[in-house]
Each structure stands twice: as C-alpha cells, then as structure tokens.
Amino acid sequence: MNSKNKLFTTISSGKFKGRKLLLPSLKTTRSTKNILKGSFFDTIRNELYGKVFVECFGGSALMAIEAYSNYAKICIAIEKDKSAFEITKSNMKSIDEKNLMPVNGDCFIELPKIIANIKDEIILYIDPPFDIRDGFEEIYDNVFNMIKNVKNNKIYLIAIEHISTLKMPDILGKFKLDKTRKFGKSSLSYYI
8 A cells, every 4th residue: 555545543642642553454444433432531531540441343443553652551452463463563662662552463352361460450441343344243242242351440431342233231240330421333332
C-alpha cells in the first residue's frame, strides 16, 4: 500500500493528543468509532493512572495507546492477524518502546498468560470482530467464557465493544454488568 492509500487515525486526548497512528486494512479489522472511543475515555480517564491497560483484538493498538496517552502505567495490545500486528507494533514503537507492549497471538490464549502475573489493577478492553463476519459466529461466547475464567483478582474494569443487537449477560463469572452505551451499530458494555 503506498503512502497516499494508507489509513490513519489520531490520538484524541492526553499527552500524545494529535499524533497520527496507522490503521490496518479494513478487510481484517474494524476500527473503533471516534464517538465510542471518546465516550470510553471520558468515562475512565480519571481512573487510568497507575493501571495496566490490556487491549484484546488490538488492531492498530489505538485504545491501548490512547490509554497510555491518558497516563495508564503500562499498555498491552494483543493482535492475532500478522499484517495488523505489524501496524500494532509500529504504532506502539512510535510512542514508547518500554511501556507499550505489542503481543502477536490469539487473545484467548495470550490474555490469561499475560494477566497471571500482573500485580497492578487492570483494565481490560475487548473489541472482538463482530459475529456477522464469516468464521466469527461464536466469538462472543468465546469472549464470555474467557472472562468467566479470569483468575486475576486485580481486574478493575472490563469493557467490551460489541454489535448493538447483542444482549449482554448481566453476570460474567465474578463480573457484573454496570452499564451499556449504544453508538449506532456498536455498543460498549462495562463490567465491574
């Protein structure tokens, strides 16, 4: 892809506000809407300081980098798709190689390993591909099961970005649905 065909997004808030980030191909990822991203960070901005932020299905790592821009201590983005991961890695490296950590792998396998040894409070942001895409029909059931099996007691908050037509469970393991915000076809549900 030549430079004039590359897709970009911008960090909207915090110490890196205005910095451009590359976006992966829309064939393999779906970027978080700006209005949804803004609402999420307006909701949790004051709670990020000193916490570890983990983004599952990271794509461009936009949410992890935005969290770091708003003073999260360490941010991790997990992305399985190899070409999307190259963007994840490049974006994180352009901001901070020490406290931004890209992980290439399956979120369902990598997340339990990553959070097992984290001692600080953790905010999980989970943005799976919508279940209307071929091969992803069971993605939400897999996400729900992953959350039910979380062993780390330091989880402060879990946010799940999902298709608005999905009815979210009231309880996922030890986590309770706090609220859901709708943004057209996308919604964001918070579990505490």
